[in-house]
Structure formats: C-alpha cells, structure tokens
Amino acid sequence: MDTEIAGPRRRGPYAKSAARRRQIVEEAYRVFATRGYHGSSLREIAAAAGISLSNLQHYFTGKEDVLLAVLELRDELGAGVDAPEDDEPFERHIVAQAAANERIPGVIALYSVLSAEAVTDDHPGREYFLGRYDTLRSEYEAEFAALRDQGRLRDGVDPALAAATVIALWEGIQLQWLYTPDRIDAAATLRAYLDLVLLSPQTA
Amino acid sequence: MDTEIAGPRRRGPYAKSAARRRQIVEEAYRVFATRGYHGSSLREIAAAAGISLSNLQHYFTGKEDVLLAVLELRDELGAGVDAPEDDEPFERHIVAQAAANERIPGVIALYSVLSAEAVTDDHPGREYFLGRYDTLRSEYEAEFAALRDQGRLRDGVDPALAAATVIALWEGIQLQWLYTPDRIDAAATLRAYLDLVLLSPQTA
DNA sequence: GTCTATATCGGGATAGAC
DNA sequence: GTCTATCCCGATATAGAC
Numbered sequence: 001m002d003t004e005i006a007g008p009r010r011r012g013p014y015a016k017s018a019a020r021r022r023q024i025v026e027e028a029y030r031v032f033a034t035r036g037y038h039g040s041s042l043r044e045i046a047a048a049a050g051i052s053l054s055n056l057q058h059y060f061t062g063k064e065d066v067l068l069a070v071l072e073l074r075d076e077l078g079a080g081v082d083a084p085e086d087d088e089p090f091e092r093h094i095v096a097q098a099a100a101n102e103r104i105p106g107v108i109a110l111y112s113v114l115s116a117e118a119v120t121d122d123h124p125g126r127e128y129f130l131g132r133y134d135t136l137r138s139e140y141e142a143e144f145a146a147l148r149d150q151g152r153l154r155d156g157v158d159p160a161l162a163a164a165t166v167i168a169l170w171e172g173i174q175l176q177w178l179y180t181p182d183r184i185d186a187a188a189t190l191r192a193y194l195d196l197v198l199l200s201p202q203t204a
Numbered sequence: 205m206d207t208e209i210a211g212p213r214r215r216g217p218y219a220k221s222a223a224r225r226r227q228i229v230e231e232a233y234r235v236f237a238t239r240g241y242h243g244s245s246l247r248e249i250a251a252a253a254g255i256s257l258s259n260l261q262h263y264f265t266g267k268e269d270v271l272l273a274v275l276e277l278r279d280e281l282g283a284g285v286d287a288p289e290d291d292e293p294f295e296r297h298i299v300a301q302a303a304a305n306e307r308i309p310g311v312i313a314l315y316s317v318l319s320a321e322a323v324t325d326d327h328p329g330r331e332y333f334l335g336r337y338d339t340l341r342s343e344y345e346a347e348f349a350a351l352r353d354q355g356r357l358r359d360g361v362d363p364a365l366a367a368a369t370v371i372a373l374w375e376g377i378q379l380q381w382l383y384t385p386d387r388i389d390a391a392a393t394l395r396a397y398l399d400l401v402l403l404s405p406q407t408a
Numbered sequence: 409g410t411c412t413a414t415a416t417c418g419g420g421a422t423a424g425a426c
Numbered sequence: 427g428t429c430t431a432t433c434c435c436g437a438t439a440t441a442g443a444c
Contacts, residue, residue, distance in 0.1 A: 016409075036321055038242035041437060055410050057439075109323065116320030117240055119313065119382045130383055154400075161396055164388060165373060168380055172372025178323045179334055184368060192365055196358075196400050220427080245419060257420085259428050267420070 021059050024049050025069045032070055033110035036117050037125065042066070064124040071128045074110065090143040091194040098170065099187040108174045115171065137163045152199050162197055169193055225263050228253045229273045236274055237314035240321050241329065246270070268328040275332045278314065294347040295398040302374065303391040312378045319375065341367045356403050366401055373397055 027048040031040045042063055046056040060066045081100070084093040101107050115132075118125035140163035147153045153162075170190060177184040231252040235244045246267055250260040264270045285304070288297040305311050319336075322329035344367035351357045357366075374394060381388040 020409085035324055036240075036242060038240060039321070039324065042439095043437075052411060053438085054412080054440090058409070063438075113320050113323065116317050116379060117243070119317065119379070120239055120243065133380055133383055157400075158396070161393060164377065164380060165393055165397060168376025168393065169369060169373045170376070171379065172374070172376035173368065175320060175323070175375065176337055176368060176372060179337055189365060189369055189372065192362070193369060193397075196361075224427085246421095247419075255427095256429055258422085258430080261421075262427065 017059070020051075021069075024051075024056055024059055025066070025073050028066050029070050029073060029110065030106055032067065033106040033113065036113045037067055037123070038117065067124050068128070070110075071125060074107075090147065091191075091198055094166065094170075094194065095187050095191045098190050101174070102177070102181075102186065109178060112171065112175045112178060133167070136167055140166055147198060152201065154197055154199060157197050166190070166193070221263070224255075225273075228255075228260055228263055229270070229277050232270050233274050233277060233314065234310055236271065237310040237317065240317045241271055241327070242321065271328050272332070274314075275329060278311075294351065295395075295402055298370065298374075298398065299391050299395045302378075302394050305378070306381070306385075306390065313382060316375065316379050316382060337371070340371055344370055351402060356405060358401055358403060361401055370394070370397070
C-alpha cells in the first residue's frame with residue numbers, strides 16, 4: 001500500500017478546496033463575532049472572503065453549516081491555546097487565558113454574542129453551547145475539587161458552585177468589557193474572585 | 205381651568221391608542237426576549253398581538269421604535285419592582301431580585317439576549333445597555349462602599365470591582381440558567397459570592 | 409472551482425379603502 | 427383605527443455557463 005488514500009491530499013485538487021473552506025470559516029468567524037448569527041449574511045461573509053456568494057455556497061450547504069464550522073474551528077484553535085500547561089496552576093491558567101483573549105479580537109465577541117443568541121430552541125448553535133457549558137463546568141469543578149483536596153479551597157466553598165461561578169463571571173465581565181474596554185479589566189476581575197476563593201499554597 | 209389638557213385622557217379617542225400601544229409593546233417584549241432583535245419580525249409581533257402588520261405600523265414608525273419602547277417598558281416595570289425596600293440590606297435585595305426574576309418569564313431572556321446582541325456598533329439597543337451598565341455599576345459601587353464604611357466589606361475588596369463582579373456574575377449565571385434551569389440556582393450562586401465578600405453585621 | 413443570473417422567500421415599508 | 431394589497435429589498439437557494 002504505497003498509495004495515499006486516507007485523508008485529504010496536501011497537493012492536488014483537494015488542497016485548494018481545503019484552503020478555501022478554511023479561509024471562508026475564518027472570515028465567517030469574524031462576521032458572526034461582530035454581528036451575531038441572525039445579524040450576519042452569507043453575502044457579507046462571501047464578500048469578506050473575497051469570493052462570490054455562489055462560490056461560498058459551493059463549500060457549505062447553508063448558513064447553519066457555516067456556523068457549525070466556525071464553532072468547530074473555535075474548538076480546534078482552543079484545544080491548542082486553552083489547554084493548560086502541564087503543571088500550570090488552575091488559577092494562573094484562567095487569568096492568563098482571560099488576558100490572552102483580549103488580544104485576540106473576536107473570540108470574546110463570538111462567544112458572548114452567540115451564547116446568548118443560541119438560547120432559543122431552534123438556534124443552530126444551541127446544542128454546541130449546551131455541551132460547552134457542560135464540559136466546562138465539569139472540568140472546572142474537577143479543578144476546584146483537586147484544590148480542595150490540597151487544602152487550598154476556602155472552607156464552605158462548593159466546587160460545583162465555584163465552577164459555575166467562574167464561568168458566569170468570566171462571560172459576564174467579558175460582555176461588560178466589550179461595551180467599555182477601557183473601564184473593565186476582565187483578568188483582574190477574575191483574579192480577584194479566585195483570590196477570594198483560593199488560599200495561597202503555603203497557607204495550606 | 206377645569207378642562208383637562210395635560211396628559212392623555214383616560215376616556216375618549218386616545219384611550220384605545222394608549223392601550224393598543226401598551227399591548228403591542230408587551231407582546232414585543234415576549235418576542236424579542238425569545239428570539240432576539242434580529243431574530244424577530246414585526247409580523248410575528250403583530251400576530252402575537254392579534255393585529256395586522258399595518259396596524260402595528262400605525263403605532264410605531266419602525267422596528268427600532270418598538271425595541272426602544274420595550275426597553276422603556278422594562279425600566280418602567282423595573283422601577284417598581286427592582287427598587288429596594290427602604291432599609292432592605294443590599295445583599296438580601298440582590299438575592300431576592302434574582303429569585304424573583306426566575307418567576308417572571310422573559311425578563312432574564314430579554315436582558316441576556318439583547319445585552320449580548322447590542323454590543324454591535326449599529327444595534328439600536330446599544331446606547332441603552334451602555335447606560336444601564338453605567339448606572340448599575342455606580343449604584344452597586346455605592347452600596348459596597350457603604351458596606352465598607354460599616355466595616356462589613358472583607359479586607360482588600362474594591363467596591364468598584366465588586367460592583368462589576370456582581371453584575372457580571374448575575375448576567376452570566378442567568379444565561380447558564382436559561383440553558384439548564386434545573387441545574388443552575390442563580391440566587392444561590394449570587395448569595396454564595398456575597399457571603400464570600402461581605403462579613404455578617406455582628407462581626408463588625 | 410468559480411462565476412452570473414435568477415428563483416423564491418420573508419422582511420420592512422407604503423398606499424389607500426373602509 | 428384597522429384592514430388588504432402591494433412594493434421593494436435583502437436574504438438564501440438553485441441553475442447552468444465557463
């Protein structure tokens with residue numbers, strides 16, 4: 001078996017396809033982030049990508065399809081960036097991530113705008129966000145539980161509640177930051193909460 | 205001067221107008237709350253109000269106009285309900301309000317969906333939310349400052365930061381609650397944060 | 409793979425009868 | 427005040443030429 005069958009080829013007819021798709025998704029990312037799902041149009045995305053509407057439609061069967069690809073891309077990118085370093089402490093990771101997000105225009109807006117828009121029953125992104133909250137809460141709860149086992153969680157703090165709190169606070173403060181970036185410091189706000197809830201290592 | 209000139213009459217030709225307007229706004233409230241601004245249509249609102257599209261347009265010059273009326277109505281209703289009792293402690297007020305909101309379908313969704321949607325530059329609700337965050341942060345900051353003066357604020361907690369935190373946490377947890385109402389207790393989450401930040405009165 | 413052209417639909421606005 | 431009818435636009439979707 002020396003013929004390469006599995007997976008898309010790096011050269012040849014498929015190479016351009018994959019690149020185009022990717023390019024479209026990246027532009028769609030920006031458009032959805034700034035105008036929401038309902039507020040965006042495929043025309044606008046096509047224009048941003050510098051191609052015709054029909055050409056865009058050659059790659060995606062519909063608007064929903066594009067949105068789902070955008071969310072997939074987000075997960076893909078996030079898998080590399082969001083993952084904590086091997087032994088980076090949880091609280092440092094959260095704060096660093098919040099600070100980093102401010103430097104990547106669009107990420108915050110994408111989540112803020114879409115997560116709120118997608119509460120509607122028939123929104124194509126609803127399933128994604130349901131799953132995302134679920135995963136995120138589980139992960140953070142495990143982190144807080146581990147910290148508790150190290151004696152670093154303040155007495156009376158529930159790991160599950162703290163997990164939901166961090167996520168809520170994070171999203172909420174990012175939204176305020178979107179409105180008035182000069183008046184809100186998301187990373188500092190998160191750090192203040194974590195300082196309140198966690199005891200410093202040597203105290204344990 | 206025994207003729208009543210000022211203000212709309214309770215009877216006569218204007219009575220029906222005012223009532224209709226109010227009725228439309230109330231339906232629009234529900235529609236915007238569940239589908240967002242971009243996701244809603246005047247046709248849908250008219251249908252909900254049981255009138256024709258043209259008739260609705262007789263009362264409002266456009267979609268924006270309807271949205272602004274909805275936000276006005278929200279302020280009007282909120283002015284009665286949101287205002288704290290004369291000497292109700294701040295923390296009790298917050299928690300009680302969060303609990304009460306869960307019982308009024310739509311309020312939470314209206315704010316969650318619209319506040320996120322309205323970050324866009326050209327969204328007709330943007331100004332409203334900018335002002336709302338500003339007012340809310342000022343009010344809460346004053347409350348925290350007062351608590352600090354009573355020696356009831358934990359050391360090292362900044363009133364301004366705590367104000368932004370409460371608002372962010374509140375909005376964020378309500379969004380999670382919209383997705384999975386059975387798994388999130390917004391009031392309890394807020395109470396947990398306030399318990400963390402405030403010292404009980406007798407401790408002072 | 410990319411385009412132009414067009415079909416089809418749903419949105420907000422407008423005109424005008426009653 | 428309320429309606430029907432219609433206009434016009436922007437959106438998605440489709441057909442088919444190159």
